[in-house]
Structures are given as C-alpha cells and as structure tokens.
Amino acid sequence: MGGTTLGIDIGTSAIKALLVGPDEAVLAEADVPLAISRPRPLWSEQDPAEWWRGTETAVTRLRAAAPEAFAAVRAIGLSGQMHGAVLLDRSGAVLRPAILWNDGRSHAECAELERRVPGLGAIAGVPAMPGFTAPKLLWVAAHEPAVFAAIDRVLLPKDYVRLQMTGEAVTEMSDAAGTLWLDEAARDWSDAVLAATGLDRTKMGRLVEGSEPSGTLRADVAAAWGLAPGVVVAGGGGDAAAGGIGVGAISEGDAFVSLGTSGQYFVVNESYRPHPAAFVHAFAHALPGRWFQMAAMLNAASCLAWLAPVVGESDIGALLARVEAEKPATPDLLFLPYLAGERTPHNDPYARGVFFGMTPDTTRLDLARAVLEGVAFSFADARDALAAAGTRPERAGAIGGGARSRFWMRIFADVLGIPIVRYAGAEKGPAFGASRLARLALGGTSVEALCRAPAITEVLEPDPAASAAYAPKIERYRALYRALKDQFPPA
Incomplete structure (x- = not known):
C-alpha cells in the first residue's frame, strides 16, 4: 500500500x-471550474x-502544493460524471461537443x-431515459447523420x-452501466442493445473492473507531470459508485x-436486482461481484447554487x-x-422548477428554506x-x-425518517473513492481492509414530530407536480 x-x-x-x-490522509487538493x-x-x-485542460491544471496545482508527495504517485484513479456521449473519429478527434447526463433532447429516441x-430494463437495469448514453446516439443518427457515420x-x-493519459480506450463496469449498453448481470457489453443503436462492441472501450489496472500513464504525460514511468491508471468508477467507495x-x-450538482440515493446489493418499473437504477458497482440500486435526481445542490445569485x-x-x-x-x-x-421517479425531461405559495411577505430566507425542503422532498420520492x-x-x-x-x-433526516450519518x-466524495480504486489496482490490500467508512462526526436522528409535520407537505409537493405536469411544454 506504499506510495x-x-x-x-x-x-x-x-x-x-x-x-x-x-x-489515506489528503495531502493536497485542487478544483478547476467547468462551464456548461x-x-x-x-x-x-x-x-x-x-x-x-482542467485535469492538467489540477495536476499542476497539486504538484506545486506538495511536490515530494506528488513525485511519489504510483497510481491514479478516475471518477466522473456518468452518461455523457463523447464521440471520436478514426483519428481520435472529437466530432461534436459531448452530450451530458442532464441533456433532455432524446425523449423520443x-x-x-x-x-x-x-x-431493455431487465438487461440494462433501468428503462431508457434521455440522460443515458444510448438514446443520445439514436438522436445523433437521426439529426446529425454525418457525425454518426464518422464515429x-x-x-x-x-x-x-x-x-x-494512457492512449487506451477503456471503461469500467459502473460507468458502462449508465450507458444502457451494458448487460448488467453478465458485466459485459450487450450486443443486442448496441445493435439497436447502430453500433457494435468495436466502437466501445475495453471493459475492466474499477479496481483493476486499465493501463499506465503515457511516457510523455508522465514526463510532463514529473512522474516516474509506469504509473498505473485504475479502471475507476462513475461518480456515484466512486462516491460509494469513498x-x-x-x-x-x-x-x-x-x-452534488445532481443527487443520488444509493444502496449496495450483492446481487443484480433490477426493478425498472420504479425507475430505480440497478447498476454494476465499481468492485467485482457487487451491484447497487440507485434513485437518481437531476437537481440537488445545484438548486441552491442557482438561487443564491x-x-x-x-x-x-x-x-x-x-x-x-x-x-x-x-x-x-x-x-x-x-x-x-x-429522472427518478418521473422520467420527465420537461419538468421545470416552480415556487408555489409566495406572498408579499415572502423573503429570500423563505425561498432558501423552500429550496432545501424541495430537494429533500425529491429524496422522499427516491426513498x-x-x-x-x-x-x-x-x-x-x-x-x-x-x-x-x-x-x-437535519431536514433530510426528518423528511426521510431515518438517521443521516x-x-x-x-x-x-468521488475523487477520494477514485484514489482508493487506484490503491486497489496496485494490489497488496483487500477491499474490506481499505474501503472502510470515514470517521463519523455525527449521526442525525429524525425528530418524529418534525417527520409527522413534513408528511402532509410532501403530499402537497407531489400533488403540485401532478397538477402542473401537463403544463410543462415540450421544448
């Protein structure tokens, strides 16, 4: 486990x-903002x-902050936003901007x-929804045929x-799970689903487990970063799975x-248990022989980031x-x-944000409290x-x-009615989980020994009176969506 x-x-x-x-002490960290x-x-x-460019900037900052520790890097783990479609031509050039997880254009597809x-839901762990990668490719085929033909x-x-980093086209199970192209039970690409989108496995990356090596850092990248040759790059994980590892x-x-920007309610399973009717995601975890069920919400802390300015x-x-x-x-x-x-539980790309019930006395603090509660109520739907x-x-x-x-x-504990740790x-979150997957890829330690829960700072027990008070408000929240659903016009 050295290094x-x-x-x-x-x-x-x-x-x-x-x-x-x-x-497992964090020696340095760096954040580089991105625009959408x-x-x-x-x-x-x-x-x-x-x-x-952002990755290279972050690496440069880490190297400057802790040069000796950085030079001792032996392995790198990657995590990332899931479902995005990055399309490359034969030369490796990007054909169009990546279509992201929160893109809603492919509803018809x-x-x-x-x-x-x-x-499909039994194979891929979830029904088709616009955020996933496979329907994005059907949209590209229908609306940008020249791009599709060049993929x-x-x-x-x-x-x-x-x-x-490596020159290798590789992905791992937990991120591949979010494409709809993975046969979740078999932990392999589904030829049937690929064919349904006009693709085959030659267009896909090689599959590895998240805790396995996926390649090594290219010699020129290692030299530019000031690292020794042979640095291992682990399979890594999609952001939700890597967060779980962390x-x-x-x-x-x-x-x-x-x-984070989005929200997840994530529960580990030791077998594959799909239930597509509830729009719950049943996906491969970033560790061999493990899966998870997850409710995915497209809007979480991003709502507060939107409100503040x-x-x-x-x-x-x-x-x-x-x-x-x-x-x-x-x-x-x-x-x-x-x-x-x-996404969960509505599968509605047309839904929009709404404040309801404002009066002349409503303040910015009232609005902020309503945002905190509204996001928590979406997790009650997830529950x-x-x-x-x-x-x-x-x-x-x-x-x-x-x-x-x-x-x-505290609001989450009361709304969900369970202790929040x-x-x-x-x-x-995910970056720390990615570092653990990097250490696993080096060998010499077990998953159970390494992937322990961090120190608990507090357990917030639900207040039964507050939970009871929230119950009718959650029902009003749900009724409001049902009343407005048909008023959200397709773009």
Missing part, C-alpha cells in the same frame, strides 16, 4: 483532484478538451429504443481523459445520499447560516426542484421508489457539497 495515489473526478461543474498518502453550454432548450453540452429492445469510438467523460459503501445494504447572495455558506439561525417557517411555500427536468424495488435502508451516510450543511442534513471529509 501516493491521485484521485481525479471529472465532474460537471469542476475537475476535482486529490493527492492521497498511504495512510446550453445552446438550445433541453440541451446540455461540454467540450471534452476542457476536461483535459428513448421510446424507439424501448420498441427495438423489449425487456469510430464512443467514450464516457472520464474515459476520454483516460485516453489522453464512504465504504461496499456491502449489502450500505446506503448514502449524495448532494438570483436573490443577491454571493456566499452560499452565509445564506445557509442565516436560514439555520432564523429557521423561517414556510408552511405554505413549496419548491419543485426540477430545474433540469427529473419510496427504492422501497417499491424492495430496498429500505435503515440509515444513510451523506456525501457531496450539500452534506457540509448540518441544517440541511455525517462523515469527516465526506464532501471529497
């Missing part, structure tokens, strides 16, 4: 990189070249894919960065909620502190957090979707940027 590892998370809003010592392009309604795109592959390789975001969610029933707040932390101090009562104020549509799939965790950890707020996590350093 330093590097965990790199190719996020939606930023590249996050962590330098981690052999004792929304050229048309429902579209969400990024330039893959920005991911590579989802129906077509379901028609072409009966039983030589389809990669996921973190795997495009891997290609620049908080020790590796065994049956281990659960966490993640509040709208109401003239430049410091989200200060805004949260004032909301916690004043605890504004908002019994009649509701917020639907569907700024970018929603019920998981319950329909037969999964009822007894407690859940909390990770991601939103987990830094004790007040928000706060961990030391939980906001580091």
Whole structure:
C-alpha cells in the first residue's frame, strides 16, 4: 500500500483532484471550474478538451502544493460524471461537443429504443431515459447523420481523459452501466442493445473492473507531470459508485445520499436486482461481484447554487447560516426542484422548477428554506421508489457539497425518517473513492481492509414530530407536480 495515489473526478461543474498518502490522509487538493453550454432548450453540452485542460491544471496545482508527495504517485484513479456521449473519429478527434447526463433532447429516441429492445430494463437495469448514453446516439443518427457515420469510438467523460493519459480506450463496469449498453448481470457489453443503436462492441472501450489496472500513464504525460514511468491508471468508477467507495459503501445494504450538482440515493446489493418499473437504477458497482440500486435526481445542490445569485447572495455558506439561525417557517411555500427536468421517479425531461405559495411577505430566507425542503422532498420520492424495488435502508451516510450543511442534513433526516450519518471529509466524495480504486489496482490490500467508512462526526436522528409535520407537505409537493405536469411544454 506504499506510495501516493491521485484521485481525479471529472465532474460537471469542476475537475476535482486529490493527492492521497498511504495512510489515506489528503495531502493536497485542487478544483478547476467547468462551464456548461446550453445552446438550445433541453440541451446540455461540454467540450471534452476542457476536461483535459482542467485535469492538467489540477495536476499542476497539486504538484506545486506538495511536490515530494506528488513525485511519489504510483497510481491514479478516475471518477466522473456518468452518461455523457463523447464521440471520436478514426483519428481520435472529437466530432461534436459531448452530450451530458442532464441533456433532455432524446425523449423520443428513448421510446424507439424501448420498441427495438423489449425487456431493455431487465438487461440494462433501468428503462431508457434521455440522460443515458444510448438514446443520445439514436438522436445523433437521426439529426446529425454525418457525425454518426464518422464515429469510430464512443467514450464516457472520464474515459476520454483516460485516453489522453494512457492512449487506451477503456471503461469500467459502473460507468458502462449508465450507458444502457451494458448487460448488467453478465458485466459485459450487450450486443443486442448496441445493435439497436447502430453500433457494435468495436466502437466501445475495453471493459475492466474499477479496481483493476486499465493501463499506465503515457511516457510523455508522465514526463510532463514529473512522474516516474509506469504509473498505473485504475479502471475507476462513475461518480456515484466512486462516491460509494469513498464512504465504504461496499456491502449489502450500505446506503448514502449524495448532494452534488445532481443527487443520488444509493444502496449496495450483492446481487443484480433490477426493478425498472420504479425507475430505480440497478447498476454494476465499481468492485467485482457487487451491484447497487440507485434513485437518481437531476437537481440537488445545484438548486441552491442557482438561487443564491438570483436573490443577491454571493456566499452560499452565509445564506445557509442565516436560514439555520432564523429557521423561517414556510408552511405554505413549496419548491419543485426540477430545474433540469427529473429522472427518478418521473422520467420527465420537461419538468421545470416552480415556487408555489409566495406572498408579499415572502423573503429570500423563505425561498432558501423552500429550496432545501424541495430537494429533500425529491429524496422522499427516491426513498419510496427504492422501497417499491424492495430496498429500505435503515440509515444513510451523506456525501457531496450539500452534506457540509448540518441544517440541511437535519431536514433530510426528518423528511426521510431515518438517521443521516455525517462523515469527516465526506464532501471529497468521488475523487477520494477514485484514489482508493487506484490503491486497489496496485494490489497488496483487500477491499474490506481499505474501503472502510470515514470517521463519523455525527449521526442525525429524525425528530418524529418534525417527520409527522413534513408528511402532509410532501403530499402537497407531489400533488403540485401532478397538477402542473401537463403544463410543462415540450421544448
């Protein structure tokens, strides 16, 4: 287990990189912001070249911050936003901007894919939804046929960065799971689903497990970064799975909620248990022989990041502190957090954000409290979707940027009715999990010995009175979506 590892998370809003010592102490970290392009309604795109530039910038900062530790890096793990479609031609050039996970343009193509592959949800772990990669390729074939005809390789975001690092086109099970092209039970590409999108496995990356080596750092990249030859690059994981590795969610029933740009309610399974009717994702984990069920929400801490400048707040932390101090009562104020549509449980790319119940007395703190509650209510929907799939965790950890707020996590405990566990350093999330997968790829340690939960800083028990008070408000929240569903016009 000797040597330093590097965990790199190719996020939606930023590249996050962590330098981690052999004792799992974080020695340095770097964040490089990223921009999203929304050229048309429902579209969400990024330039893959920005991911590579951001990665190199993050690495440069880590090297400057801890030069000796950085020079001792022996392995690198990658995590990243899932579902993005990176399309390359035969020369390796990017054919068009990457279509991201929160892009909603391929709704019609989802129906077509379901028609072409009966039983898709049982194979792929979830029904077709616009965020996934496969329907994006049907959209490209229909609307950009010249681009589709030129495709030589389809990669996921973190795997495009891997290609620049190693020269190898490789992906791993947990990220491949989110494409709809993976046969989840077999942990192999599904030839039937690939054929239904006009592709075959020659267009896909080679599959490895997340804890296995995927290649080594190219000699020229290693030299430019000041690293020794032969640095191992692990398979890594999609952001949700890597986040799970980071908080020790590796065994049956281990659960966490993640509040980043998007949100996840994630529960580990030791067998493949699909339940597509509830729009729960049943995916391969980043470790061999493990799967997970997950409810995925497209809008989480991003809702608060959206609200803050709208109401003239430049410091989200200060805004949260004032909301916690004043605890504004908002019994009649509701917020639907569907700024970018929603996945679980609605599969509705047309849904939009709504404030409902404002009066002349409504303040910015009222709005902020409503946003915190609205996001938590979406996790109540996630809880019920998981319950329909037969999964009822007894407690859940909390990770991601939103987990830094004790007040928000208190709301989550009351809304979900289960204890919420706060961990030391939980906001580091997927990048830390990626560093653990890097260490596993080096060998010499077991999953159980390495992938332990971080130190618990607090367990927030639900307040039964608060949970009871939230119950009717959650029902009003759900009724509001049902009432407005047909008023969200297709773009």
